[in-house]
Amino acid sequence: MKRIAHFNLVSYEQFQEGCKTAAALSEEQIQTYYQQLKKPKRATAGSAGYDFYLPYDITLKPQDTLLIPTGIRAYMENGWVLQLYPRSSLGFRYRMQLNNTVGVIDADYFFADNEGHIFAKITNASLDGKTLHLKQGDAFMQGVFLPFGICDDDDASAVRTGGFGSTSKQSS
Numbered sequence: 001m002k003r004i005a006h007f008n009l010v011s012y013e014q015f016q017e018g019c020k021t022a023a024a025l026s027e028e029q030i031q032t033y034y035q036q037l038k039k040p041k042r043a044t045a046g047s048a049g050y051d052f053y054l055p056y057d058i059t060l061k062p063q064d065t066l067l068i069p070t071g072i073r074a075y076m077e078n079g080w081v082l083q084l085y086p087r088s089s090l091g092f093r094y095r096m097q098l099n100n101t102v103g104v105i106d107a108d109y110f111f112a113d114n115e116g117h118i119f120a121k122i123t124n125a126s127l128d129g130k131t132l133h134l135k136q137g138d139a140f141m142q143g144v145f146l147p148f149g150i151c152d153d154d155d156a157s158a159v160r161t162g163g164f165g166s167t168s169k170q171s172s
């Protein structure tokens with residue numbers, strides 16, 4: 001197995017910033033949640049997916065959507081990508097989905113202005129009216145590191161600075 005990555009927590013300031021855009025939380029709550037953040041882990045020696053844990057309790061009614069600041073950044077060697085998927089059991093039971101279907105975390109995102117803070121946007125797409133209640137520390141999403149190739153005439157040289165959609169802003 002290739003060891004090509006590691007997870008870190010983002011700084012407290014970045015987590016606080018992420019929480020501000022995601023939820024109405026007091027400073028005290030944010031401090032507590034930050035202290036209790038857990039780095040992603042694989043559940044078994046043979047698992048491909050690193051489980052990401054919720055920073056705080058969430059309730060998602062059918063069709064509700066939430067942005068979640070994970071408090072996590074991922075360093076990985078060039079030539080690797082971290083792909084994010086819902087945790088299968090939550091997909092099976094609640095049709096919990098990632099709004100972008102699969103999250104793509106680029107290797108250079110680690111060096112972005114927001115410290116490479118990984119966000120997840122999830123929806124309860126339940127077709128049978130089930131509300132999803134999850135607790136702080138529950139695994140809700142999984143990340144898999146994958147190698148990728150590039151085209152032989154590829155000359156991409158732009159440097160990533162921001163988060164979602166930032167590269168198209170730079171080039172337009």
Ligand SMILES: O=c1ccn([C@H]2C[C@H](O)[C@@H](COP(=O)(O)OP(=O)(O)OP(=O)(O)O)O2)c(=O)[nH]1
Nearest residue numbers: 103104105106109118119163164165166167168
């Ligand atoms: O679920 C996600 C998906 C992406 N990202 C971060 C990491 C990724 O490196 C960056 C940009 O994502 P992506 O390349 O998929 O989005 P884009 O809309 O194509 O934006 P960009 O122009 O920045 O490439 O946003 C997340 O935190 N969570």
